Amino acid sequence: MIEALHLSKRYGERLAVDDLSFEVLPGRVTGFLGPNGAGKSTTMRMIVGLDAPSGGSVTVCGQPYTQHGSPLSTVGALLDARAVHGGRSAYDHLLSLAHTHGLRRRRVQEVLELVGLAEVSRRPVRGFSLGMSQRLGIAVALLGDPEVLLFDEPVNGLDPEGIVWIRGLMRELAAQGRTVLVSSHLMSEMEHTADDLVVIGKGRLISSCTVDEFIERNCRTEVRVTTPEPARLVALLEEHGGTVRSEPDGSLVVGGLDAVRVGDLAFDGSVRIHQLVSVQASLEAAFMELTRSSVEYQASPSVGAPEAEVRS
Amino acid sequence: MRPDAAAALEARATTLTFGGVLRSEWTKIRSLRSTVWTLVATVVLTIGTSALLAWAVSAHLEPSFLADVDPVRDSMSGLMFGQLTVAVIGAMAITSEYSTGTIRTTLTVVPRRVTVLTAKLTVLACVVLVCGLLCSFVSFFIGQSFFANATVTDRDGAADTVTHLDLHVALTDPGVLRAVVGGGLYLAAGGLLALALGALLRNTAAAISTAIGLLFVVPLLANFLPSAWEANVVKWLPTNAGSAIWSLRPTTGDNPMLGPWTGYGVFVAYVLTALLAAAVLLRRRDT
Ligand SMILES: Nc1ncnc2c1ncn2[C@@H]1O[C@H](COP(=O)(O)OP(=O)(O)O)[C@@H](O)[C@H]1O
Ligand SMILES: [Mg+2]
Numbered sequence: 001m002i003e004a005l006h007l008s009k010r011y012g013e014r015l016a017v018d019d020l021s022f023e024v025l026p027g028r029v030t031g032f033l034g035p036n037g038a039g040k041s042t043t044m045r046m047i048v049g050l051d052a053p054s055g056g057s058v059t060v061c062g063q064p065y066t067q068h069g070s071p072l073s074t075v076g077a078l079l080d081a082r083a084v085h086g087g088r089s090a091y092d093h094l095l096s097l098a099h100t101h102g103l104r105r106r107r108v109q110e111v112l113e114l115v116g117l118a119e120v121s122r123r124p125v126r127g128f129s130l131g132m133s134q135r136l137g138i139a140v141a142l143l144g145d146p147e148v149l150l151f152d153e154p155v156n157g158l159d160p161e162g163i164v165w166i167r168g169l170m171r172e173l174a175a176q177g178r179t180v181l182v183s184s185h186l187m188s189e190m191e192h193t194a195d196d197l198v199v200i201g202k203g204r205l206i207s208s209c210t211v212d213e214f215i216e217r218n219c220r221t222e223v224r225v226t227t228p229e230p231a232r233l234v235a236l237l238e239e240h241g242g243t244v245r246s247e248p249d250g251s252l253v254v255g256g257l258d259a260v261r262v263g264d265l266a267f268d269g270s271v272r273i274h275q276l277v278s279v280q281a282s283l284e285a286a287f288m289e290l291t292r293s294s295v296e297y298q299a300s301p302s303v304g305a306p307e308a309e310v311r312s
Numbered sequence: 313m314r315p316d317a318a319a320a321l322e323a324r325a326t327t328l329t330f331g332g333v334l335r336s337e338w339t340k341i342r343s344l345r346s347t348v349w350t351l352v353a354t355v356v357l358t359i360g361t362s363a364l365l366a367w368a369v370s371a372h373l374e375p376s377f378l379a380d381v382d383p384v385r386d387s388m389s390g391l392m393f394g395q396l397t398v399a400v401i402g403a404m405a406i407t408s409e410y411s412t413g414t415i416r417t418t419l420t421v422v423p424r425r426v427t428v429l430t431a432k433l434t435v436l437a438c439v440v441l442v443c444g445l446l447c448s449f450v451s452f453f454i455g456q457s458f459f460a461n462a463t464v465t466d467r468d469g470a471a472d473t474v475t476h477l478d479l480h481v482a483l484t485d486p487g488v489l490r491a492v493v494g495g496g497l498y499l500a501a502g503g504l505l506a507l508a509l510g511a512l513l514r515n516t517a518a519a520i521s522t523a524i525g526l527l528f529v530v531p532l533l534a535n536f537l538p539s540a541w542e543a544n545v546v547k548w549l550p551t552n553a554g555s556a557i558w559s560l561r562p563t564t565g566d567n568p569m570l571g572p573w574t575g576y577g578v579f580v581a582y583v584l585t586a587l588l589a590a591a592v593l594l595r596r597r598d599t
Binding site for chain 2: 045048049050051052065066068069070071072073075077079080082083084085086087088089092093095096097099100101102103140144
């Protein structure tokens with residue numbers, strides 16, 4: 001369980017996180033989404049006390065992270081997979097962390113096997129690929145068998161097999177009753193993994209809900225129709241309140257009317273129809289739409305940065 | 313993973329302890345080949361230059377120098393070079409965590425930041441002390457073998473007259489053991505100064521050059537001070553104050569030095585001030 005209340009972080013002139021409140025529940029995978037620079041990493045650093053909030057607060061399992069007696073078994077965090085001394089072996093890196101909490105060598109071996117690095121665990125980390133570093137970062141996160149897991153863009157650099165593996169792992173961790181917060185700037189990574197979504201843009205909360213609610217609220221359903229008599233059909237549909245745009249392939253995409261209504265109207269008007277399907281706008285598209293508007297919304301009132309810069 | 317592994321885990325006490333953080337820091341130091349090699353380099357460099365300088369001094373004495381000969385200090389002069397590599401070890405004990413980003417992992421797992429710094433400085437002090445004692449004792453014994461048969465050349469007359477003197481001292485002579493052990497203590501404190509600078513500056517190059525500047529360059533520059541100042545100022549400089557602990561004679565050149573423990577106390581006070589500043593900033597700054 002993570003609770004953020006009016007969390008803010010200012011770096012000089014820049015407000016990286018702006019009055020952010022949200023809750024991350026146990027037993028679920030929560031996707032933390034936002035475009036690059038939205039403030040996801042900053043928020044995660046504040047959750048584990050690396051950066052001090054400029055305002056507001058965040059607690060983990062009821063108290064500030066830094067006050068837990070056993071931090072390693074409270075939160076496991078993968079913040080930056082490359083943050084390992086290249087001259088050290090994966091085993092020694094994990095061992096040095098395990099010692100802090102009196103964990104045994106056996107536990108180090110266990111997590112190395114779990115992430116599939118047991119074979120290379122004695123080699124210096126500088127020879128690791130990004131994917132292997134991600135696996136090591138995940139081993140660090142799992143080391144203390146924590147109640148809460150934070151993964152900052154864990155999929156970066158993983159091969160397809162690794163991506164499938166980490167999705168399965170996150171689902172499994174949540175199924176065990178743990179709290180799992182995973183950040184990403186791509187909705188496509190989250191849509192089949194997350195139960196809940198916390199979407200931010202320019203440091204502000206845009207949406208906090210379940211994935212299903214997000215789809216319901218933000219993904220318009222449209223109707224794609226092909227006809228040899230587009231002009232007649234467009235006139236007919238617009239007369240009945242539909243919005244129509246034509247696609248490059250010659251088909252029409254209709255908003256504001258469902259497929260049944262479009263079919264009936266065409267039948268009544270004696271317009272021939274060759275294809276009629278109902279399509280849902282993708283989550284990705286909905287997410288981009290939402291975050292883009294947040295950028296525009298942010299541009300005028302706040303810091304007063306020129307619009308061109310804010311958009312970039 | 314959960315059922316067996318977790319049960320095993322929950323049976324163990326998993327709390328963050330200072331002892332645990334100490335073991336962690338020890339594991340970090342010993343698991344880096346670069347640290348180990350830098351320690352080896354310290355030993356080789358210190359003993360090598362000590363031996364060379366002890367030979368040079370003992371073989372080229374003149375009657376007028378005799379009063380200035382310090383058979384302990386002059387057999388451990390290599391410590392001045394050893395402190396350079398020790399500064400590298402001390403600074404990098406923390407700056408390498410910043411340059412690689414490991415510091416974030418460290419401070420996430422151990423959010424009590426002063427605990428991390430304390431554990432780091434304890435482990436570093438122990439490691440450098442052991443290395444420093446090895447350097448000072450070996451250098452001392454090599455040096456005494458030279459000073460046991462020192463060559464004094466009197467260039468006063470038309471022809472040089474050469475005499476051989478036994479100038480060596482034993483560990484049991486007054487002040488000698490203190491001075492030899494003091495060589496190790498001096499290096500340990502120097503390593504901690506570099507650690508503090510590393511924690512303050514969070515950058516390897518900046519920390520090492522500042523440490524070397526303070527320990528090595530400042531005393532050299534002090535030689536250019538007007539001589540009236542020299543006597544009063546020079547003895548308070550970190551290197552000069554600290555070196556009193558590994559000297560038998562209370563002077564360097566013409567300048568008086570502080571007493572051995574007073575001088576070392578002053579040096580340690582510099583180090584503690586830097587460490588305190590580092591602790592305050594470490595707590596305050598974002599990582
Ligand atoms: N240490 C820092 N100093 C100054 N600005 C920062 C710092 N960390 C992040 N920022 C700024 O804060 C904003 C949010 O960054 P970040 O949290 O990394 O976003 P995300 O992880 O969502 O991509 C960015 O504009 C970034 O430039
Ligand atoms: Mg980020």
